[in-house]
Amino acid sequence: MLRYTTQRTASLAITLSGAAVHAALAIQVVALWRSLKWEPESEWESAHDEWRVDSIKVLWALLSAYFASSAVVSALGFYGIAKNKPGYIRFYRDYSIADFAVSVISLFSATKAVLYKSTRAGVCEELSRQPEIIRDLGDFGLSLENCERWIERASMLCFALVVVVLVARLHCLLAVSKYYRMHIARQQPPPLPLNHLPSPTSPTHPGPQRIYLLPQERANPSGEPVIYAPVPLSTLSPQDQARAKEAWISHGHRHHRSRSHAHHQPADTGRIVLPISPGEPLLPGYASQDAKA
Template sequence: MFFNSHRTTSLAVSIFGAVFNFALAVRLLGAWRSFKWEPESEWESSEYSISKDGVHLVWALLCAYFVAASVICLFGLAGIVRGKASFVRIYRDYIVGDFVFGTLFAAIGSYAAFRPSVRSSICELLSRQPDTLRDFIDLGLTLENCEPWFERGVFVFMIVLMVITVIRLHFVLALSSYYTILISHQGFHLSSHTPHYERIYILPVHSMANKARCTSDVDLRFVDAPVYAPVPLTHVSSQVAEELLANATEAWVSRSHSAQHVRPPSLSLARHQSVDLGSGAGQIADLISLGNEKA
């Protein structure tokens, strides 16, 4: 249920982000064409001045950013639909970075908008753009009340920004949760189809030759039946264990997934006995199993 809710939220965020960022990019391109700037003019204030090329550069960077954001949202949408964790990870990293830098940039812009010099410079710039000013007449903006209007607008913007920040934070957490669940599901399916390997040490046959002579005739009934007798290392002295390891040969054997649930992995000494009636000779080998170590 939570998986489906996080996936639905992530789908909605990716679709909205792709459409919204693309619309902003188109809007900025349209405003760029309609924006009038006098040749060789500058936006001057008491503290700084911005040239025409500087404004064009900032405008171009904003357009490129929103276009790239729209593409990444589409990329994330494809990853969510197809269940590609790598695509979702790229989209999640973008969402987190956009949330952090967007919130920080908006907070700095709101703080700068409270300065009287900034508001007067903005009003002066709007006075040179009658077409742009005409678009704000319906909102009550005129040259006479420009600075008070912007001051009230900053307060409204900060309130809206706080609400948007909370909503975006919810979306970021939902997408991160979906990515975590997706990774865990893919890891589970991958591990269920991956063979498990265990490292063992095979001892030479002659090391247990004296024990082979003690094999009774009753054992001959178990023809070609390998017998594994796990012996905990707690029942073996450390000196014997070191001697066995010194003469052992390392090998890897595969174990089925169900076999691991039957007997818990442990550090043990196992004895493998096999009898061949054709030759009449018995063979005994000792295996030292070193837990459930995966390759």
């Protein structure tokens, strides 16, 4: 009980912190979106770099939607844990697994892209059009002269930080998954004991035999007889095992047949049937033959 309570408290803290962090990041991304300068400075730049601005806007919008959706899913996970809703917890777990996989792939893809000089040159060119960002990052050593080298070092630092964050997220994901399994195990009844069931063909159990019946899922309006087929209990799912009803049957028909056969056997033993005609004596007349002699 203490272990379950600890896992539940940890899962509540994980989902609540995830909702708060992702919501704060979504707000920051939207605020930065409004502060960026998207208008070109001349008509030549407008015709030349229109596709680049549009692609950056799409990526920025996807980033904002990602943080917002992550905040909503984390809030749903917190609600599911607080209200004991397994469906919400399972949805949060599945989303977190997919999010973790996409984050790992995106991390290595972005790191590989930054290694190319053309990518760093394109980023520096875009930063040169954002004087506010250059001014804000100037305290960290960024300038137009050392932009490419600064981006390369900053990318390696961000890679290390993101790896640490991914490891922490993996531990949180495992904790929530463990709590979900414990929660499902607490809601389901214990499985039926398989090792204590007598074997149907075992001759050492002459008494009643325990069986388990599954409830009929569909009604039988025609009134036709239902055939019960023996199925091994180990092949049933845990849900079917939980719905099974215990019953007892007796295999006494074999013993009854043997006792009935033994009862009628003495009456049939020694009976002789002779084909004789009506009025014919059972034994020949020995007395009449002696008189003639």
